[in-house]
Amino acid sequence: MKIVIADDYQDCVRHLDAFKLLEGQEVTIYHDTLTDLDALSTRFQNAEALVLIRERTPITAALLERLPNLKVISQTGGGAAHVDIEACRRHGIAVMTGTGSPYAAAELTWGLVLAAMRHIPAEVENLKAGRWQRTLGTGLKDRTLGIFGYGKIGSLVARYGKAFEMKVLVWGRESTRQRASDAGIEVAKSQTDLFQRADVLSLHLRLNDDTRGIVSAKSLAQMKPTSLLVNTSRSQLVAPGALEQALNAGRPGQAAIDVFDAEPVFENSLLELPNLVATPHIGYVEKDSYELYFGDAFSNLLAYINGLPINNLAD
Template structure:
């Protein structure tokens, strides 16, 4: 039996900006005991001590891994609630321990990521961060940037996000070039866009190359040194998808050789990245941001709103968006 207290002890993890309590959707948790953690912790011992009394954990994306080593030390835990996919949660371990995992998969298109991709492109091509910093130091106009009109925008992965990035590129007067699997190429052609004759041609011809691929067994390490070496010394590689799409160390080495000439990166292999001596952060031709693509208030209202709706439904004895329904078969909610 899953006993549901009238007043749940809810722990919200990884609220880096301490923004959750300011969201409109936070009022949905009224009447429950809520504690919010703003730091990033990977140590299981620390997490187990902090969360020992929790009835509910609220996660955001994949910021915290939840496996048997943690779940086994949370005797009161009844529900894990979040929005989106759950590759970081051990569903089998949760099922064995009688812990429900609720996560809505109906996704709002990530408009913030598309907008942020273009923010990075403009900032990198026109050297905006460098020039702004120089101006504060008394230096006037120290570089000459590159415009977008007439240049080739390469879209690697023409899905929902890739297609939106492409449409904005058209508005800037860019030439579009698409590469990816057959589905991507077919969709691009159906939309009247040009597709590359080969992967090699795609990397050679793109002035701005933006990655829009899901990370899975097929795409991990898909881009290697030989691909990057084909890029122009004036080209920009943009990655707002996943760092693991590029083979470890390949981008740092390529930027060191000047092909591509620049990169704009919002994702890293290990997050949060807090080491200022990370090789990528030390490169003057790499514009790096701390995975801000999805970090936007409306997006947070949507994601946390779904997570909180799931808690409300659970408290009412009618759980929704459950990924391990076998837990419910073990007994009805009380």
């Protein structure tokens, strides 16, 4: 089968143990992201199968109209919000998803917390430039860690906070609040209460119609000037332009993010702000996670090729 793997930025997929599963197949791997419809349709023109790395390339109805050879999409991870499932159904294209792990993203979240609160990136650069001890960091013990969304990743981050002897405060939908309460974690009185009390506030919500823009400019303005906002989930949870406006206004005092509205990022005015620590969406980009994600995606694809039962979202 002619298989195309898109958006392998690091050229790492062919070096994974899981890649051996595709031996005997005709595999083409691309290392950049295209957004132009004509260019994408040309690139995928001969593909019978697409393997997608998370949400890097949207699969739209207009694109599918131009891909007459496409039979199946195998998605790494469990989300497929970037794939037009109804259009796939109309074209008879199977769509399969796999599983993921919360650990890599939770670990990266905590790395960003420490990096921002102790000004680690700035002090690394200071030291390399011959400048000694130029900032005064902030410790975590006895400060309040706010968790907005107590799912798999949020619950891990809450555990990390407790290990650092932080007070943990949770807010989210009713089921989130109940899980946190059952775990003995304090539940905020409201979203406003969460934003006002948190010294570190970490977002761990799924992106959907209800959560898009849920963090408004008003919400950010309620944060302390000494607080840190962390977002390793989805950039669109924050209203457009609100984070840059808030950081310029000094509430919150800092932000640490791993996600952007449009990726990959080469220029962004946010990156010019001194009170921002940012990474290029590497929360899930880790060897063990990739073996899991691609192992699932390739196994699902082989099941389809061999006529075995599959979990087809487009059925």
